[in-house]
Amino acid sequence: MTACWELNEKCVCKWMHPSEAPCPSFQIRKGCWEIDWVEIISSLSPEKKEYWKKFMEKCPNCPVYALHKKEKDDTLEKIALL
Numbered sequence: 001m002t003a004c005w006e007l008n009e010k011c012v013c014k015w016m017h018p019s020e021a022p023c024p025s026f027q028i029r030k031g032c033w034e035i036d037w038v039e040i041i042s043s044l045s046p047e048k049k050e051y052w053k054k055f056m057e058k059c060p061n062c063p064v065y066a067l068h069k070k071e072k073d074d075t076l077e078k079i080a081l082l
């Protein structure tokens, strides 16, 4: 399956080494619809938690969202409650 960083031409990570990338999805080389964002975001500091919550408000505008809407909507609903 095509990875999110290949589908999203605006991905800031795609030319980085995974160990240097800020996105947990890219770090572990799994699609953004496949990783447990709730667990990841819950374990962050309040500042980083807010950063990622804001970051994911952009998800509906990403081409990955259209292809994985069900998984993304489930995740975004749970993240909104954190």
Ligand code: SF4
Pocket (backbone or CB within 6 Å): 004, 005, 008, 011, 012, 013, 014, 023, 024, 025, 026, 031, 032
């Ligand atoms: S979730 Fe991360 S790796 Fe995937 S497209 Fe977005 S920024 Fe890139």
